[in-house]
Amino acid sequence: MTRYKAPLEDMRFLLEHCAAEHRTEHNLTQLGLDGEEASFILSQAAHFVEYELAPINRACDELGCRFEDGKVFLAEPMKKAYSHYAEAGWMGLSMPERWGGQGASSQLSACAGEMVTSAHHAFSMIPALNMSAIKALLKFGSEDLKCQYLPNMISGKWLGCMALTEAHCGSDLGLIRTSAEAVGDDVYVIKGNKIFISAGAHDAAENIIHLVLARIKGAPAGVKGLSLFLVPEQLPDDNAPNNVDCIGIEEKMGIHSNPTCSIRYENSRGFLVGEPHKGIKAMFIMMNEMRMGTATQGVGLSEVSYQHSLGYASERRQGRSLKGTVDLAHEADSLLVHADIRRMLLTQRAFAEGGRALSQFCSQLLDSIDADEAGQCASPHASLFLDDNKLLLNFLTPIAKAFCTETGLESSSLAIQVLGGHGYIRESGVEQLYRDGRISTLYEGTTGIQSLDLLGRKVLGTQAKSLLLFTKKIYRLCQLEKDNQAILHMVKPMVGYAKEWPELTQTVAIKGMKDHEEVGAAAYDYLMYSGYVSLGYFWLTMAVNASKLLAEQPHTQPNNGFSRGFLTSKVRTASFYFSRILPRAESHRQALLSGSENLSL
């Protein structure tokens, strides 16, 4: 079985060389670390993930969780790995130093997070949820709440979770029935039942901090009447239990070692986070954080799927090359001689590295926004960037979440396919990748929800300003590289897409004015189209940078820290992407323009 290796060279390539046009001085500062420090941190993360997390992934899947007398017990290896993770301080990597964190960038944190998710999806959800809860508190929590909760959450002693879904409402949060009644300043009594609460109860943390969406008595119906509350499992003042009870855990397709809890709040004490009835706004801080985290899970899934497939294909011998016998010393050639095996491997790789570039770009935007908002660059020029960066990040978030997870599923299914019958056997580990990963297009907003968010809110809702910011970037890059013969076959189609994308958006917008249904009917294919075209842009960016580095190198050895093999493969995978994957955009274009009429049952 293949051992997971963190893709450090590719991460360094992205951190140091890609999307350089967007890197302004202040976000280099915000990175908070020079290249050497960043490399050191990533290699430490890689070591932890490769030696502690990846090896226990399968055992945790088999062991699952135990629910007994209202208590949830994690598998022992999971618990142990978590305590090491927290002790080593990984939870606070990108958290503010003021509260005990290390203040590293979101970019760096996303790299470390991707490694964790590749190695152990079920584990990765624990820090991801906690960090999202921390972000909401940082933004909307009162100073009191921050002082009381942040240090322990950032150290990982306590863990945050998100409690939104109820049995009758998932995507439609407006239907939430959990109630809140004021008993003091910003203190409420919470009553209701939630389901699907990942890591909502377990024995790896001393306290679980629930961020609960509920309706204050008398508040308006729908999402506009929801408020966000911090509801600790135990009240920190006196460690008294707070009537937060786990009443069951789900049997699931995968992520067996992460408990999916049903929670009952029976007159539990809750503390308001943010303003009353503005819970959705605070929730979206967590949600957007989780959406980017989930995008990273998709990328990590593609990466680990690729690694397993490549490992197996390199060792397994079956059949002969169509070019004629290659390896006479063996009775069969390696699977790698078969073009269709390489097609599958390159597909996984194109999604892993392309998705990583998209996800890193989003993290970079986030770092810039954070830096700007922290007032490190108070010039009017910076705040101009700030608005654009926010628009861009909002635009790219649903694309990254949905597209990277959908392609992650494809990559993991391809891993089963590359391994053939052996991929269907549990021992191989790849079927677990699909089962665990399958949750990623569902939670934190399904692909359908992301699609409506993208087309309805992020594109049409901004009069396509967000989209035009992005297509302008594509144009600019194509303009810069218009004489670069080596990659002209990628530049030309990108110029076409930069023109076509706004045009088809306009067509849908006009139809949608007459009938909103047209927007819903186009949304999914619009998102997938956007995903393929966006990845085209990032692949072009990477091909440009890799070719430049190759040109700088003498022919025999690397002089810029990247191996020739890495850079050559980068350019090849870009070509593969343009020839074999990007054409899928066309089928989505036709589908999205076909209108709502054909969607009658």
Added chain:
Amino acid sequence: MTRYKAPLEDMRFLLEHCAAEHRTEHNLTQLGLDGEEASFILSQAAHFVEYELAPINRACDELGCRFEDGKVFLAEPMKKAYSHYAEAGWMGLSMPERWGGQGASSQLSACAGEMVTSAHHAFSMIPALNMSAIKALLKFGSEDLKCQYLPNMISGKWLGCMALTEAHCGSDLGLIRTSAEAVGDDVYVIKGNKIFISAGAHDAAENIIHLVLARIKGAPAGVKGLSLFLVPEQLPDDNAPNNVDCIGIEEKMGIHSNPTCSIRYENSRGFLVGEPHKGIKAMFIMMNEMRMGTATQGVGLSEVSYQHSLGYASERRQGRSLKGTVDLAHEADSLLVHADIRRMLLTQRAFAEGGRALSQFCSQLLDSIDADEAGQCASPHASLFLDDNKLLLNFLTPIAKAFCTETGLESSSLAIQVLGGHGYIRESGVEQLYRDGRISTLYEGTTGIQSLDLLGRKVLGTQAKSLLLFTKKIYRLCQLEKDNQAILHMVKPMVGYAKEWPELTQTVAIKGMKDHEEVGAAAYDYLMYSGYVSLGYFWLTMAVNASKLLAEQPHTQPNNGFSRGFLTSKVRTASFYFSRILPRAESHRQALLSGSENLSL
């Protein structure tokens, strides 16, 4: 949870009205039954499947199989259902009356088989493998072997299985090491180890009849030295054990209740089936039967995925229609108001019904071929049909196997998506659909193997004669319907594909002459292109027939046995397929024409 209902109306529609141009008198005779009898048999099958098989599917998944002291025990509900299946005579439905069967057509048998696979994939493999073994014996077994084995296999008292794979060879059977040494006329001693033998050992049958691929001592290397042997678990003469030992069963992603066995043959007695060293030919009788059976599994998977999704979407209320509130009596609308939900449902339906039409057409060809070969039509005209029908069936088999299973996986993944988080929970039943179905693109030849078979052997190997037979059918239908305004939007693109398909084949053929690798590089996308275009043809056929039936009907009630709703939906789903699914062919066309250069790692 939705209860599976056999799609009887659609099956009857296909049996009675579709592909009528191919129905000659002799295959109506071969059907062996008039329409009423066929309907009766199908309704009986539906009853068994709906009330006996579907309800135990999930329990069997949880119970799995037990391996103890070299013996394999099926789950009790599985064993009981199997005994009812055999007692009711379903095993012999399409088997010759001479050996105790009922002599029904392959078409009818495929309908019943699809129901079984929709209801219980793991169960369906047992009769499918047995029937395939029977087919090989019917074609290549000696009269003695037939007399000794067929009656008990056709009654289901004994069960056949296929033993091909060894640990070091799956797709590449030429590497087989299991040996055979002659000890008498057509009697051999078999020695070797096989893996991945579905239902290779269990307690539901009194005897398991292994059809084993092995190499006679001194035979040439590679596939040309392989012979097929019948190796019974117990020798029928005296019920003596035959040293056929199960040494373990696999832990798998799904099909938990069907044991995947490792078998050791330790000087077991084996009886030659067919000629020495011609084992591959005999094996392909089984294999082609299994490939069509697996195609049917893909269709059944799409069907049951659709039913689960439709059931959930009809009941679950979440969000509001973009057209404005539809159902004021409830706090939310049914999921069906959302265009993207309908897109997913229609995708599943398009694959289920389109795949069924393809699969039924293949069965019809098989029935014609069988009838011709049985000499029921000895005219020279009939034998002309015979060759064409064989070419067509050979051509469509890899398309049906790979395309219907790939789309089956998509349909089952969409079922999880329609159910959202609830689809990820085991209780919903839909995650099991994906886990069970995931084997279907792997066994009986992976999608990659089918692709090479299609493009290399079936198309280029016949100088595209097979393809041209099929595109001629497309032309003919388009010509007939060229003035049918109601479906002109489907006729026009099909004319284009009938022209484009041979053209792009020629392009690949020319490239492939210079470099065989080009064939391997194009194969997968060629197969998927072929699948989408083939289904386009079958959807056009169905739309033509449904429109005609609609035109015959008075507006208020059916007069031809089909509900107006069924026929209207048929035409709508055809339109959906042409607008939203068929455009995928274009992305495959571009990818397959992109050459082998871009497949370097």
